[in-house]
Amino acid sequence: MKKYTYTDKKDTRSGFGAGLLEAGKRNDQVVALCADLIGSLKMQDFIAAFPERFFQTGIAEANMMGMAAGLTIGGKIPFTGTFANFSTGRVYDQIRQSIAYSNKNVKICASHAGLTLGEDGATHQILEDIGLMKMLPGMTVINPCDYNQTKAATIAIAEHEGPVYLRFGRPVVPIFTDPDQKFEIGKAWMVNEGTDVSIFATGHLVWEAIQAGEKLAEEGINAEIINIHTIKPLDAEAILASVRKTGCVVTAEEHNRLGGLGDSVAQVLATKLPTPQEYVAVDDSFGESGTPEQLMTKYGLDAAHIVEAAKRAIKRKQS
Amino acid sequence: MTTDTNELKRVASQVRRDIVRMVHGCQSGHPGGSLGCTDYLVALYFSVMEHNPDFKMDGINEDLFFLSNGHISPVFYSVLAHAGYFDKAELATFRKLNSRLQGHPTTHEHLPGIRIASGSLGQGLSVAIGAAQAKKLNGDKHLVFTLHGDGELQEGQIWEAAMYAPHNKVDNLIAAIDVNGQQIDGSTKQVLSLGDLNAKWTAFGWEVLETKGNDIDALLVTLAEAKSRTGQGKPVVILLHTDMGYGVDFMMGTHKWHGTAPNDAQLAQALAQLEETLGDY
Numbered sequence: 156m157k158k159y160t161y162t163d164k165k166d167t168r169s170g171f172g173a174g175l176l177e178a179g180k181r182n183d184q185v186v187a188l189c190a191d192l193i194g195s196l197k198m199q200d201f202i203a204a205f206p207e208r209f210f211q212t213g214i215a216e217a218n219m220m221g222m223a224a225g226l227t228i229g230g231k232i233p234f235t236g237t238f239a240n241f242s243t244g245r246v247y248d249q250i251r252q253s254i255a256y257s258n259k260n261v262k263i264c265a266s267h268a269g270l271t272l273g274e275d276g277a278t279h280q281i282l283e284d285i286g287l288m289k290m291l292p293g294m295t296v297i298n299p300c301d302y303n304q305t306k307a308a309t310i311a312i313a314e315h316e317g318p319v320y321l322r323f324g325r326p327v328v329p330i331f332t333d334p335d336q337k338f339e340i341g342k343a344w345m346v347n348e349g350t351d352v353s354i355f356a357t358g359h360l361v362w363e364a365i366q367a368g369e370k371l372a373e374e375g376i377n378a379e380i381i382n383i384h385t386i387k388p389l390d391a392e393a394i395l396a397s398v399r400k401t402g403c404v405v406t407a408e409e410h411n412r413l414g415g416l417g418d419s420v421a422q423v424l425a426t427k428l429p430t431p432q433e434y435v436a437v438d439d440s441f442g443e444s445g446t447p448e449q450l451m452t453k454y455g456l457d458a459a460h461i462v463e464a465a466k467r468a469i470k471r472k473q474s
Numbered sequence: 475m476t477t478d479t480n481e482l483k484r485v486a487s488q489v490r491r492d493i494v495r496m497v498h499g500c501q502s503g504h505p506g507g508s509l510g511c512t513d514y515l516v517a518l519y520f521s522v523m524e525h526n527p528d529f530k531m532d533g534i535n536e537d538l539f540f541l542s543n544g545h546i547s548p549v550f551y552s553v554l555a556h557a558g559y560f561d562k563a564e565l566a567t568f569r570k571l572n573s574r575l576q577g578h579p580t581t582h583e584h585l586p587g588i589r590i591a592s593g594s595l596g597q598g599l600s601v602a603i604g605a606a607q608a609k610k611l612n613g614d615k616h617l618v619f620t621l622h623g624d625g626e627l628q629e630g631q632i633w634e635a636a637m638y639a640p641h642n643k644v645d646n647l648i649a650a651i652d653v654n655g656q657q658i659d660g661s662t663k664q665v666l667s668l669g670d671l672n673a674k675w676t677a678f679g680w681e682v683l684e685t686k687g688n689d690i691d692a693l694l695v696t697l698a699e700a701k702s703r704t705g706q707g708k709p710v711v712i713l714l715h716t717d718m719g720y721g722v723d724f725m726m727g728t729h730k731w732h733g734t735a736p737n738d739a740q741l742a743q744a745l746a747q748l749e750e751t752l753g754d755y
Contacts, residue, residue: 221601252592
């Protein structure tokens with residue numbers, strides 16, 4: 156089992172900010188838009204470097220999405236920035252018609268996703284965004300796990316032709332992936348090989364899954380942990396290869412259990428390889444105010460809950 | 475390209491024939507607004523806009539047009555076909571299975587001339603502003619034109635865009651509003667009053683022009699005036715005072731032909747009022 160450690164912690168949104176600056180340096184067609192949340196999205200460095208390629212739209216997300224679609228028509232590669240709630244639910248029809256159905260090369264970049272937004276509470280803690288976005292034909296959906304991976308993903312989506320939803324967050328979390336990694340859209344990342352249970356995790360839950368894997372190992376359970384950073388297109392091949400070895404599954408995500416990574420995995424398994432599966436996800440509810448850590452514990456999204464889910468999955472496999 | 479208004483009127487007559495025949499052919503679609511906006515689109519595509527029927531999505535070094543009220547697709551398709559974007563025979567496929575001429579315009583079927591899907595209302599002005607900003611970044615001096623319904627102004631996104639463009643000096647943009655006073659459920663006055671549109675757009679910081687929307691001579695004068703006001707720090711909007719259903723007497727002055735197709739007798743009655751000038755598809 157590979158041991159993962161960290162020496163630094165940062166927020167994934169800062170990885171986005173660093174990646175956006177780098178993408179802007181590599182390609183002068185990259186432009187950015189923001190709806191009055193520059194600081195929250197960490198877009199200051201891009202704006203300082205390329206002021207003429209930045210568009211402040213004010214608190215008008217629908218207009219921002221339409222403008223982004225229009226900018227692609229002149230060959231630009233627009234990155235929109237606002238909270239995940241205002242990047243998806245608030246502007247779903249604009250994304251559906253002007254971006255997805257029109258197949259525009261817009262990168263919808265969404266911070267403060269999920270419960271870990273914390274104290275602002277449920278109005279801002281969207282837990283439905285992955286489901287909303289993955290249902291749109293042609294939309295790529297990515298949820299990286301740490302600062303380095305978010306930076307790499309941001310650079311990668313600039314080079315990808317087509318609409319993308321990139322989801323990241325507010326809290327400071329361990330940095331445990333390679334700073335020089337090449338991010339491959341749609342390619343699952345093997346975190347740790349194992350034989351007893353497959354843990355498919357995305358976003359902030361990847362680190363929790365690693366912690367869970369260590370606890371399981373102490374109890375003699377050999378968990379395979381895979382980071383599904385791309386929820387659509389889903390790496391079905393990697394999922395099936397893992398499940399053929401292990402025979403049971405845990406999915407872990409900071410999202411409603413309806414419509415998220417778990418359901419995408421379940422659909423693959425139900426049609427190709429029916430397998431016992433346990434969900435670590437929010438149980439069809441809204442969030443609430445609290446610290447990120449308190450919320451992840453209360454709503455069952457931490458390493459301890461992944462350990463319990465893994466044991467349940469293994470038990471179901473054996474019965 | 476021509477400034478010969480008689481020639482433009484001949485094109486408009488043929489486009490109107492196409493509209494009623496297309497809508498009759500599939501027994502669905504929106505003839506009223508299409509007929510009312512025929513003169514404006516003919517003026518744009520046959521006299522005012524510098525555009526290239528050898529279609530490229532990026533539209534660099536040409537003027538662009540965005541139809542925001544996508545339900546008047548019949549007039550858009552007919553004008554594009556006559557302007558050379560695709561064979562006019564394809565108009566016969568309008569709203570039929572496997573057609574590129576979907577009920578509402580889409581890029582999904584790769585129909586030349588279409589750069590954005592529209593139909594869900596209120597989105598086209600934002601798209602046009604983005605395209606206009608891209609032109610500025612590209613050093614492209616060409617203009618971006620849009621068309622919106624007056625009922626469409628009830629959508630909030632329009633006013634987000636209306637606020638953005640003057641603040642950011644998007645002065646390579648000429649928007650137009652089809653002020654026909656009608657929407658599906660009745661007159662705009664009955665459904666949700668638009669108030670003083672000139673005062674509203676002026677207050678938002680736009681250059682506002684008003685013209686008769688079914689008078690080609692007046693349209694050419696107004697569009698020339700609109701172009702002369704671009705490049706001076708403000709976006710331009712034209713309030714087009716049109717008659718829904720213009721050109722077909724029994725379709726005028728009512729909202730009833732917003733989304734209704736004529737039957738065989740009504741088609742014959744309509745065509746009798748519209749001269750065939752360029753040949754039916």
